[in-house]
Each structure stands twice: as C-alpha cells, then as structure tokens.
Amino acid sequence: xxxxxxxPTAVGRLLELLHLRGPLTRAEATTSLGLARSVVGDAxxxxxxxxxxxxxxxxxxxxxxxGRPSPLLVPxxxxxxxxxxHVGVGTARLRVVRLGGEFVGELxxxxxxxxxxxxxxxxxxxxxxxxxxxxxxxxxxGLAVGTGGMVRHGVVRSALHLGWTTEPVPAEELLARQLPPxxxxxxxxxxxxxxxxxxxxxxGRGAGSVLVLTCEHTGIGGALLPDGPTAVGHALEAGHLVxxxxxxxxxxxxxxxxxxxxxxxxxxxxxGVTDTGDAALVxxxxxxxxxxxxxxxxxxxxxAERLGIGAASLVNVLDPDVVVxxxxxxxxxxxxxxxxxxxxxxxLVARVNDTRLTVGxxxxxxxxxxxxxxxxxxxxxxxxxxxxxxxxxRTDAD
Amino acid sequence: xxxxxxxPTAVGRLLELLHLRGPLTRAEATTSLGLARSVVGDAxxxxxxxxxxxxxxxxxxxxxxxGRPSPLLVPxxxxxxxxxxHVGVGTARLRVVRLGGEFVGELxxxxxxxxxxxxxxxxxxxxxxxxxxxxxxxxxxGLAVGTGGMVRHGVVRSALHLGWTTEPVPAEELLARQLPPxxxxxxxxxxxxxxxxxxxxxxGRGAGSVLVLTCEHTGIGGALLPDGPTAVGHALEAGHLVxxxxxxxxxxxxxxxxxxxxxxxxxxxxxGVTDTGDAALVxxxxxxxxxxxxxxxxxxxxxAERLGIGAASLVNVLDPDVVVxxxxxxxxxxxxxxxxxxxxxxxLVARVNDTRLTVGxxxxxxxxxxxxxxxxxxxxxxxxxxxxxxxxxRTDAD
DNA sequence: GCATTTTGTAACCGGGCCGAATAAAATCAG
DNA sequence: CTGATTTTATTCGGCCCGGTTACAAAATGC
Numbered sequence: 001x002x003x004x005x006x007x008p009t010a011v012g013r014l015l016e017l018l019h020l021r022g023p024l025t026r027a028e029a030t031t032s033l034g035l036a037r038s039v040v041g042d043a044x045x046x047x048x049x050x051x052x053x054x055x056x057x058x059x060x061x062x063x064x065x066x067g068r069p070s071p072l073l074v075p076x077x078x079x080x081x082x083x084x085x086h087v088g089v090g091t092a093r094l095r096v097v098r099l100g101g102e103f104v105g106e107l108x109x110x111x112x113x114x115x116x117x118x119x120x121x122x123x124x125x126x127x128x129x130x131x132x133x134x135x136x137x138x139x140x141x142g143l144a145v146g147t148g149g150m151v152r153h154g155v156v157r158s159a160l161h162l163g164w165t166t167e168p169v170p171a172e173e174l175l176a177r178q179l180p181p182x183x184x185x186x187x188x189x190x191x192x193x194x195x196x197x198x199x200x201x202x203x204g205r206g207a208g209s210v211l212v213l214t215c216e217h218t219g220i221g222g223a224l225l226p227d228g229p230t231a232v233g234h235a236l237e238a239g240h241l242v243x244x245x246x247x248x249x250x251x252x253x254x255x256x257x258x259x260x261x262x263x264x265x266x267x268x269x270x271x272g273v274t275d276t277g278d279a280a281l282v283x284x285x286x287x288x289x290x291x292x293x294x295x296x297x298x299x300x301x302x303x304a305e306r307l308g309i310g311a312a313s314l315v316n317v318l319d320p321d322v323v324v325x326x327x328x329x330x331x332x333x334x335x336x337x338x339x340x341x342x343x344x345x346x347x348l349v350a351r352v353n354d355t356r357l358t359v360g361x362x363x364x365x366x367x368x369x370x371x372x373x374x375x376x377x378x379x380x381x382x383x384x385x386x387x388x389x390x391x392x393x394r395t396d397a398d
Numbered sequence: 399x400x401x402x403x404x405x406p407t408a409v410g411r412l413l414e415l416l417h418l419r420g421p422l423t424r425a426e427a428t429t430s431l432g433l434a435r436s437v438v439g440d441a442x443x444x445x446x447x448x449x450x451x452x453x454x455x456x457x458x459x460x461x462x463x464x465g466r467p468s469p470l471l472v473p474x475x476x477x478x479x480x481x482x483x484h485v486g487v488g489t490a491r492l493r494v495v496r497l498g499g500e501f502v503g504e505l506x507x508x509x510x511x512x513x514x515x516x517x518x519x520x521x522x523x524x525x526x527x528x529x530x531x532x533x534x535x536x537x538x539x540g541l542a543v544g545t546g547g548m549v550r551h552g553v554v555r556s557a558l559h560l561g562w563t564t565e566p567v568p569a570e571e572l573l574a575r576q577l578p579p580x581x582x583x584x585x586x587x588x589x590x591x592x593x594x595x596x597x598x599x600x601x602g603r604g605a606g607s608v609l610v611l612t613c614e615h616t617g618i619g620g621a622l623l624p625d626g627p628t629a630v631g632h633a634l635e636a637g638h639l640v641x642x643x644x645x646x647x648x649x650x651x652x653x654x655x656x657x658x659x660x661x662x663x664x665x666x667x668x669x670g671v672t673d674t675g676d677a678a679l680v681x682x683x684x685x686x687x688x689x690x691x692x693x694x695x696x697x698x699x700x701x702a703e704r705l706g707i708g709a710a711s712l713v714n715v716l717d718p719d720v721v722v723x724x725x726x727x728x729x730x731x732x733x734x735x736x737x738x739x740x741x742x743x744x745x746l747v748a749r750v751n752d753t754r755l756t757v758g759x760x761x762x763x764x765x766x767x768x769x770x771x772x773x774x775x776x777x778x779x780x781x782x783x784x785x786x787x788x789x790x791x792r793t794d795a796d
Numbered sequence: 797g798c799a800t801t802t803t804g805t806a807a808c809c810g811g812g813c814c815g816a817a818t819a820a821a822a823t824c825a826g
Numbered sequence: 827c828t829g830a831t832t833t834t835a836t837t838c839g840g841c842c843c844g845g846t847t848a849c850a851a852a853a854t855g856c
Contacts, residue, residue, distance in 0.1 A: 009812070027834060036814050041836060058822095067833025068821040150717065150751065152606065152625060158750050208550065209632065222715075226624060226632040227550060234607065234624040234632075237747055240714040245642055245707065253744040254714060309643065316638040316652060317620075317712075319548065346651040349635055352556050353548065407843070425803060434845050439804060456852095465802025466852040 010035055010043045012379035015052060018075055019099055019375055020200065023056075025070035044073060050383060052079055052099070075099040080141040080378065083129040084370035086190060087112060087147040089161040089218075092125055095364070096136040097371035101201065103364075104136045114163030119174060121162065126178035142184035142374035143175060144193075146366040148221065151189040151235065184377040186370070189235035190214070191223035193369025194326055194360070196232065199225055200372060202361040203324045211320035212360075213238055213311060215329035217264030217279050220310075224318055232373065239263065241310050258310035262303050264329060270299035279328065286331045297335065304336030311357065312343035315350050326360030333359040408433055408441045410777035413450060416473055417497055417773055418598065421454075423468035442471060448781060450477050450497070473497040478539040478776065481527040482768035484588060485510060485545040487559040487616070490523055493762070494534040495769035499599065501762075502534045512561030517572060519560065524576035540582035540772035541573060542591075544764040546619065549587040549633065582775040584768070587633035588612070589621035591767030592724055592758070594630065597623055598770060600759040601722045609718035610758075611636055611709060613727035615662030615677050618708075622716055629774065637661065639708050656708035660701050662727060668697035677726065684729045695733065702734030709755065710741035713748050724758030731757040 008016060013033055018024060024032070030040045047053045054076050058069035079099040086093045092112050096104040110128045112121055126143065133140035149159025154172025158165050175185035195204070195212040204210040208227035213220065222238030239259030240252045247256020260266065264282040268275045271285045272295070289296035315323060325333045325340075333340055341357055344350045362368055406414060411431055416422060422430070428438045445451045452474050456467035477497040484491045490510050494502040508526045510519055524541065531538035547557025552570025556563050573583035593602070593610040602608040606625035611618060620636030637657030638650045645654020658664065662680040666673045669683045670693070687694035713721060723731045723738075731738055739755055742748045760766055 025834090030834095037835070038815080038837080039813055042812090065833080066823045066831075068835070070834060150747075224622075224624075224632065226622075226628070228629070230624070230628075231626070234622065235717070237715050237717055240711075240747065242707075242711040242714070243640070243643060252714060252746045253749075254710065254741075257714075309640075312652065313638075313640040314715075316640070316650060316655075317634050317636060319633070319635055343652075348650045349548075349638065351651075423803090428803095435804070436806080436846085437844055439806095440844090442804095463802080464800075464854045466804075468803060 008379045010039050011046050012382055014040065014043045014073075015047065015099070015382055016375070016379045018053065018073060019101060019379075022100060023072045023074040025058075025072055027070045029073065047073075047382075051076055052382065076138075078138050081133055081136045081138045082142045082144065082371050082374035082378070083133055083140070084367040084374065085125060085129065085143065085145045086364075086366045086370065087125070087145060087162065090114075092128075092145075093367070094125075094129060094132060095367050095371075096132050097367070097375075098136075098138070099375070101368065101371065105132070108132055112162065114161070116163075118156075118162070118164050118169040118171070122171060122174045123178055126175055130180070140180070140183050141378040142186065143179060144184075144186040144188070144370035144374035145171065145175065146188060146190035146193040146370045147171075148190055151187060151192075154185075154187040156187065184374060186373045186377060188232050188370070188373060189221075189223065190366045191221040192225070192233040192235050193373060194362075194365035195223040195225040195324070195369070196372055197362055197365040197369035198324045198326065198360055201368060202365065203358040204322045207322040209318075209320040209322075211314060211318055211323045212365075213307075213314075213323065213325050214327035215263060215307065215325065215332065216327045217277075217282050220259040220263050220307075221327075222314070224320065227321075231376065236314075238310070238314060241313060243306065243310055243313070258306070261306035262310060266306070267299060267303045267329065270302050271296050272299075282328055286329070286335065289335050290331065300332055301336040301339045303329075304332045304339040305342065307332065308340040308343045311340065312347050312350065315344060315355050316347050319349055319353060320355065321353070323355060323357045324360050325357065326362075326365055330359050333357065406777045408437050409444050410780055412438065412441045412471075413445065413497070413780055414773070414777045416451065416471060417499060417777075420498060421470045421472040423456075423470055425468045427471065445471075445780075449474055450780065474536075476536050479531055479534045479536045480540045480542065480769050480772035480776070481531055481538070482765040482772065483523060483527065483541065483543045484762075484764045484768065485523070485543060485560065488512075490526075490543075491765070492523075492527060492530060493765050493769075494530050495765070495773075496534075496536070497773070499766065499769065501765075503530065506530055510560065512559070514561075516554075516560070516562050516567040516569070520569060520572045521576055524573055528577070538578070538581050539776040540584065541577060542582075542584040542586070542768035542772035543569065543573065544586060544588035544591040544768045545569075546588055549585060549590075552583075552585040554585065582772060584771050584775060586630050586768070586771060587619075587621065588764045589619040590623070590631045590633050591771060592760075592763035593621040593623040593722070593767070594770055595760055595763040595767035596722045596724065596758055599766060600763065601756040602720045605720040607716075607718040607720075609712060609716055609721045610763075611705075611712070611721065611723050612725035613661060613705065613723065613730065614725045615675075615680050618657040618661050618705075619725075620712070622718065625719075630771065634712075636708070636712060639711060641704065641708055641711070656704070659704035660708060664704070665697060665701045665727065668700050669694050670697075680726055684727070684733065687733050688729065698730055699734040699737045701727075702730045702737040703740065705730065706738040706741045709738065710745050710748065713742060713753050714745050717747055717751060718753065719751070721753060721755045722758050723755065724760075724763055728757050731755065 030037050053073050056072045058071045081096050081098050092110045094108045098104050129143045150157040155168050156171045157168045172185050172187040191214050195210050198204045199210045210225040213222045220239030222236035223233045225233035241258045242254050243258045244256030250257040285296045289300040428435050451471050454470040456469045479494050479496050490508045492506045496502050527541045548555040553566050554569045555566045570583050570585040589612050593608050596602045597608045608623040611620045618637030620634035621631045623631035639656045641656045642654030648655040683694045687698040
C-alpha cells in the first residue's frame with residue numbers, strides 16, 4: 001500500500017556502512033552487507049568515480065595474514081557534508097558533519113525570533129546552512145533540523161519555543177524550497193533524533209527498542225525507538241506523564257505532570273535558587289552537587305527520585321530494552337543514581353527484561369541524529385547530490 | 399545493516415492489494431500500485447498460474463464507461479488460507495482465514511495446560527492448525543499466533559497465562575519446526591495484532607499512529623502502532639501505568655497501577671459481584687448497565703472514569719492519532735463515554751491533535767491481525783507455500 | 797463503418813544482483 | 827628462489843524485476 005520508499009541500493013548501503021563503521025576493506029564490506037564480491041567491487045568503482053570515497057593502499061605487507069591484501073576504503077576527505085541543526089529557544093545551533101560522522105568546523109548559531117513568521121525563520125536557517133556548507137568545501141548533501149513541538153512527516157505543530165502555534169508549519173517542504181536542487185531537507189523531533197543517535201553511536205548501541213528521556217531546563221521530552229530498522233522513532237511528551245493525580249495543575253491541562261517535579265526549574269526550586277531562565281544556573285547547581293555541597297546534592301537527589309518514579313512508570317508501560325537519559329540534566333544519573341533507580345528496581349517488568357538505565361554518551365545527540373537522518377536520505381540516492389554531469393559508466397573508455 | 403527483509407515483489411503487492419481491498423480490475427491495480435501495465439499483466443498471469451486468483455468476466459457491456467472493459471480479479475475460491483490463533487488463559491482460539499480476510503468455517507479451540515511444557519503446547523497448536531487448514535481445503539500459507547506476555551521477534555517471555563515464566567520460549571522457531579515446509583510461523587503480541595487489524599480494517603483505518611487499549615477481565619494491555627509502514631507495533635503494558643502513586647500495591651512492584659482500577663475485576667468489585675473468574679460475569683454486568691440498571695451503570699461509569707484518567711495520560715505521553723478501545727470491556731466506551739472522555743477533554747495534547755477515542759470495530763481483532771501477519775509473510779514470497787519445485791499436491795491429479 | 801477511448805499483450809531494454817571463472821598479490825614450504 | 831596455498835579483486839554471462847514502447851482488442855459514439 002504505502003511503499004514508495006526507495007531502499008538504498010548497494011552503493012548506498014556501502015556508503016552507509018562506511019559512514020557508521022569507518023574505513024573498511026572490500027572483503028569486510030562484502031561479508032557485512034551479505035552481497036556478492038562483484039557487487040561490492042562495482043559499488044566501490046562507482047563511489048570512487050563519484051569522488052565519495054578513496055581507496056587507500058592496503059596495510060604494509062607483513063602485517064595482515066596470508067592472502068592478497070585488501071586496500072582500505074575511506075570516505076573522501078573532500079566528501080559530502082550535511083548540515084545538522086537544532087532549533088531551540090531563541091537560537092538555532094548548526095554544525096557541519098562529514099561522511100563518517102565527524103563534525104567539521106565550529107558550532108554555529110542563529111538567533112530565532114519567536115515573533116517572526118515561520119517562513120522567515122526557515123529561510124534564514126537555510127541561508128546560514130548554505131553558508132556553512134560552502135565553507136566546509138565538500139558537496140552539500142542535505143540539511144536536517146531537529147526541533148521540539150509536535151513533528152510528523154516534517155510538519156511542525158504547536159512548537160511553543162518557535163512561536164509556531166497557530167497552524168501547522170510544513171517545515172520540511174518550506175526548507176526544501178529554499179535549498180539548491182539535490183540538497184535534501186528533513187525535519188524531525190529532537191528527541192527522536194537523539195534516540196537515533198544514541199542507538200547508533202551512543203549508549204543504546206546494539207539495543208532493540210530504546211527509550212530516550214531528555215531532561216531540560218524547561219520540560220522533559222522523550223522518544224521511543226521501537227525495535228527494528230525504524231527510520232525515526234515516536235516522539236513522546238514524557239514530561240506530561242501524570243505522576244501525581246492530585247498534584248499541581250499543569251498548563252497541559254492535567255495535574256501533577258512529571259516535568260513539574262523533575263526538570264531544570266524543579267531543580268532550581270529544590271535548591272532554593274531563583275530561576276531567571278538562564279540555563280547556566282542549572283549547570284551551576286549540578287556542578288555544586290557534583291562537588292559534594294550538601295544542599296544542591298540533596299536537591300538533585302529529590303529531583304532524581306521524582307524522575308525515577310516517572311522513568312519507572314514509563315519503563316513499566318513501554319518496556320524498552322534500554323533507557324537513555326540525556327539533556328542538560330543527565331548528570332543526575334551520575335549524582336543520584338540510587339534515587340533514580342530505586343523505583344526501577346521495584347518494577348517487575350524492568351527486572352524481567354533487565355532494563356538498563358544509562359546516561360547518554362553523546363554530547364550532541366540531536367545534531368548527530370539529524371546528521372544521520374540527512375545522510376540516510378543521501379544514501380538512498382547518492383548520485384542526486386552530485387551533479388548529473390559525472391558519467392556513471394565505469395567503462396566509458398570504450 | 400539490518401536489511402535482510404525482502405520487499406514484496408509485484409506479485410506479492412498485487413496479492414496484498416486484493417487481500418485488503420477485495421476484487422479489482424487490472425487497470426485499478428495498475429494505478430493503485432503505481433506499476434506499469436505490463437507488470438500487472440505479468441503478475442496476474444503468474445497468480446493465475448499459481449491458482450491464487452481467478453479472472454472473472456468483466457461487467458456486462460453497457461454498464462462501464464467507454465473503452466475496453468476490464469475483467470475482475472478475485473481471490474481464488476480455493477485460494478490459500480492461513481490459521482490465526484489467539485492463545486488466552488486456559489484455551490487457544492483458532493480460525494481459518496481466507497485470502498481476502500474472510501473467516502472460513504467455525505471458531506475452533508484447544509485447551510492450554512499451564513503446567514505443560516511450552517513445546518507440547520505449541521506442538522498441539524500446530525497439529526490442530528494443520529487439521530483446520532486441511533479441512534478448509536486451500537493451500538496452507540501460514541500460522542500466526544497472538545499471545546500476551548512479552549513478545550519480541552517471536553520469542554515469548556513471562557507469559558503468565560501460559561505458565562511460560564521461567565525462561566524465554568522461542569515460540570516462532572518451535573512452531574516453525576512443527577509445520578510443513580512452506581508454511582510460515584509467526585508469533586506476536588496480541589495487542590500489536592489487534593492494533594494492526596484495527597488500523598487496517600477497523601476503527602483506525604487510514605490513521606497514522608494508533609494506540610490500542612485492550613481492557614480484559616484480568617488486566618489491561620495495549621499497543622502503539624507508530625506512523626509509517628510498520629510491520630508489528632510496540633506492545634505496551636498499559637495496565638501498569640501508575641495512576642495513583644499512593645494507591646494499592648500491584649504485583650508488578652509499583653503502586654496504583656491502572657489495571658487495579660479499570661479491568662474486569664475492578665468492574666465486578668464496583669458492581670458488588672463476587673468474582674469467580676468467569677468471564678460471563680463481566681458481560682452480565684455490562685449487559686445490566688446497558689439496560690439501564692442504576693447499580694451496574696454507576697459501577698461502569700466509575701470504572702470508565704478511572705480508565706479515562708489512564709487513557710488521557712497515555713494520550714498525553716504518546717500522542718497518537720487515534721485511540722482504539724477494545725477487549726471484553728470495550729462496551730464501556732458506549733455506556734460511559736462521558737466519563738471516559740472527561741479527562742481527555744482537559745488534555746491540551748488531545749485538543750491540539752484532535753485525538754479521537756474510538757471503540758474497536760472488529761469483533762476478533764487479534765485473530766484478524768494474526769491472519770494479516772501470516773498473509774504478510776506469504777505476500778513476500780507467494781510461491782513458497784506452493785511447490786517451489788513444481789506443482790503442488792493439490793494439482794497432482796495430472 | 798470508422799474514429800475514439802480504454803485496456804491487455806508482446807517485445808525489448810536496463811539496473812541490480814548473483815555465480816563461476818580467472819587474475820592478482822600476499823604467505824608458506826621446500 | 828620456486829611453486830603451492832590462501833585470500834582478494836575483477837571480468838563476464840545470466841537471471842529477475844520492472845519500465846517503455848508499440849500494437850492488438852474491445853467497448854462507445856458519430
């Protein structure tokens with residue numbers, strides 16, 4: 001019924017493998033992809049011609065085993081790049097990511113005006129991204145944006161931090177119009193992207209289903225990445241899990257939502273610090289707690305306990321293989337692991353499945369996830385982003 | 399990385415289309431599938447040769463528009479069947495389903511002994527299924543089983559109702575060994591299957607993400623079918639959502655779980671009926687409530703209110719497009735819609751997304767979902783079930 | 797009867813992958 | 827040093843699947 005999704009062909013799959021696992025030999029790629037040797041050989045030739053990879057000399061003779069040595073396939077140093085963006089409150093943060101997953105250049109940012117219309121914000125974002133991609137040098141494959149709010153199929157609804165509240169913004173489509181042909185546009189929920197990155201490259205490596213909880217200064221987000229080769233997971237409003245049905249009223253309409261007790265604001269409140277909205281305050285409290293100051297530490301533990309109640313409930317309901325805690329407050333998992341895990345230990349579900357609560361390993365999960373999303377699009381049609389000028393025929397000598 | 403999943407080819411896709419939408423002309427299939435006319439023509443020829451479909455004469459001349467009339471493709475009356483099974487407490491229920499989604503013959507059942515080892519139960523299930531498939535006549539394409547517990551990739555863990563609690567049971571693999579070659583085995587969570595069926599054929603038709611809540615006599619299950627062409631959704635332990643953190647202790651280790659307040663046992667308690675474990679008792683109470691008896695009606699409303707709290711919380715967290723309430727207690731949604739929806743109306747998330755709470759339309763969602771799962775496997779390789787070598791035994795007359 | 801419209805069919809093409817045979821480049825054994 | 831062995835890469839033919847094109851078939855409308 002709904003199957004217009006192009007599967008990556010051998011060329012794309014090889015490129016993806018290189019992107020995820022780094023340099024490989026042809027032989028390793030053959031076994032990893034389960035393809036015939038000849039197919040990998042052709043794909044390598046194509047990718048070389050497209051200047052996406054370079055074939056480096058094999059390891060010097062004597063180091064490998066018997067047999068014919070296999071040269072190493074590495075992403076081309078001037079290979080394709082994508083721009084990953086994370087649109088937060090007031091600013092968007094952008095980075096250029098190279099094939100292989102390395103950041104290129106410095107973190108860039110862009111002010112985001114909540115009063116501006118969505119089109120203008122997106123146009124500015126596309127322009128800044130184009131500038132960064134040009135500076136980075138390589139061919140530009142795509143732009144992927146992570147944001148909060150409700151995001152589905154690249155359409156953003158009720159993103160309070162952007163001021164896009166009145167009607168749905170078809171952000172992906174609008175961005176695509178601003179980009180040169182061949183450059184893909186993708187828009188997804190920030191937590192889904194974080195989940196993607198943590199499963200591929202971080203704390204959730206190799207796991208099946210992953211539940212990501214993102215504790216921020218204002219609010220708690222989340223995403224569930226179900227088992228299987230899912231493209232983008234299902235974003236959760238984890239902060240609006242009801243923890244105390246008779247608790248304080250939440251703007252969301254319910255009572256006693258988790259994020260009333262366990263986000264950055266709650267930590268400041270518990271620590272007796274006046275919340276000016278400055279993100280540094282939360283980090284300061286966490287820093288003091290880490291240094292052992294009793295007040296902040298006790299505050300962190302109280303917040304962690306609340307968070308643990310919510311996490312345990314979510315684990316009980318969603319039954320993920322791994323829970324990854326990330327966001328500005330992820331240090332809680334180190335400072336107050338006991339409090340955080342106390343409820344989880346009671347849960348039969350968690351015990352049966354041996355659900356682990358882990359700390360996010362990536363410092364920029366959203367940007368990394370966005371980059372992977374953009375590359376995924378690229379892998380489905382690698383020749384799109386590079387001019388149609390190049391001949392595809394390996395044997396155009398004849 | 400993980401892509402050994404074969405995509406259905408044109409033959410399979412056409413068969414799937416026929417299965418889901420009923421008889422079609424070649425022309426309609428061509429546009430629906432977006433394939434070339436010749437491909438559909440070839441596929442039809444193949445399917446005719448495989449005796450999976452028959453080509454019926456076109457509508458009598460004069461009824462259609464201009465142009466050459468197009469004959470109708472219909473699933474063969476002696477076409478392939480699958481056996482769908484739902485393993486519940488004490489008994490397994492089985493039905494034969496024909497290509498096209500119709501039940502064949504009567505509901506069959508099989509006692510399930512909790513004390514028996516898993517192998518014996520599965521062997522009996524496979525044997526009974528083989529018997530039913532033989533009676534039904536057509537070639538047997540597959541057996542799909544829905545069950546509770548924790549099911550992942552066909553492996554069942556901690557299925558209390560089956561007594562499979564000590565260690566994981568690779569049910570799919572064990573079943574596959576009992577089945578003749580060419581007959582597929584699939585095992586999935588009952589709620590995932592119900593969600594699949596309701597989205598394809600029931601209350602969730604056309605929706606993106608679907609949250610299914612199954613209210614049973616003992617416990618509340620659920621499943622989340624994320625947006626996109628997902629095979630099988632993510633099963634939820636919806637009954638173990640914490641509704642009241644200071645509530646009664648639940649065997650799951652938490653306090654105040656939803657199912658302590660809102661399953662069949664809770665309804666009987668509220669109605670002042672002694673719970674003997676008989677499923678008919680719950681239906682009796684619901685029937686009396688439907689007839690307007692004040693006591694049972696008030697009990698139903700109190701339970702529905704609790705259920706509504708849980709449903710609203712889940713909606714707030716999971717933000718699905720549609721919520722489908724099914725299971726033996728789904729009548730609550732009719733008897734006490736107001737109470738059930740009162741909390742949902744408060745939820746900002748539900749209001750923004752206009753989340754609908756609907757009643758499951760299918761009387762046997764689990765069996766239908768299981769059948770679809772088995773057919774999905776069949777569609778990926780339709781010739782497998784029919785002699786891969788030559789003709790099948792059905793045609794061994796020649 | 798003839799043009800028009802729609803559908804089915806046959807022949808050919810090309811991409812993508814597989815498999816077998818062959819060639820290349822190392823190690824190992826004498 | 828030479829030849830056997832091992833591992834890898836490449837070449838070539840072939841299959842499968844789907845697209846394209848041209849043509850035939852079967853209705854309507856003049």
